[in-house]
Amino acid sequence: MMSNHELDEMIKALAHPVRRDILDWLKQPEQYFADQEHPLSFGVCAGKIDQKTGLSQSTVSNHLAILQRAGFISSKKVGQWNFFSRNEVVIQAFLTRLQQQL
Amino acid sequence: MMSNHELDEMIKALAHPVRRDILDWLKQPEQYFADQEHPLSFGVCAGKIDQKTGLSQSTVSNHLAILQRAGFISSKKVGQWNFFSRNEVVIQAFLTRLQQQL
């Protein structure tokens, strides 16, 4: 069971439309990031997410860090790239917890 | 189905621990507000919620307004008092929507 503080971080992480968009895009990488040169099995490259949002690199990097601190996504560094993917288990646990809490 | 904007308001409404506390207290008024003079069937009186949070009257009034705009609670004015209660249907719809979205 996650702590109240962790739950707080998770809800705050979702309280921004761009971060919810990112989570949504990562649900179907092959649909939203079909043009990625690297295998999508690594996850989605940070730069591709930057492009898709239209926001600056630093802004998106921060959004990704917030999602990662909340536990919703993980990153895997390969060479000079950083690939992000969803943590389905954590997302499900969050939904279950929210259902009990609310 | 609620709009994206409504979903945004709902998540933001939850992104504050005091507002989640209030929703929680309203789940079992008889447990948390047993000392209320008025029937709990009206809902819980704003002033009682003020007391329980320990925050100022104006601050709590604002929190209640945010929860109400999000649709999570309703108010019923009786005399000089305003009674708040949960909208279980909306809360369930929110959870369902979040489950689809995430």
Add this chain to the structure above:
DNA sequence: TCGATTAATCGCGATATAAAGATATATGCC
């Protein structure tokens, strides 16, 4: 080693949110 690429971090200005006190409004009681 040098230059290019990727992405995290830092610093700043702008905007949003939170909290409180003061005020306004409405109701109830005498």
Add this chain to the structure above:
DNA sequence: GGCATATATCTTTATATCGCGATTAATCGA
């Protein structure tokens, strides 16, 4: 009417969040 109570609204101050450009750090290729 006059005063008390309950609560929303307004104003101000403080803090948090957002977004950007610049910098830094790491990796890669020539």
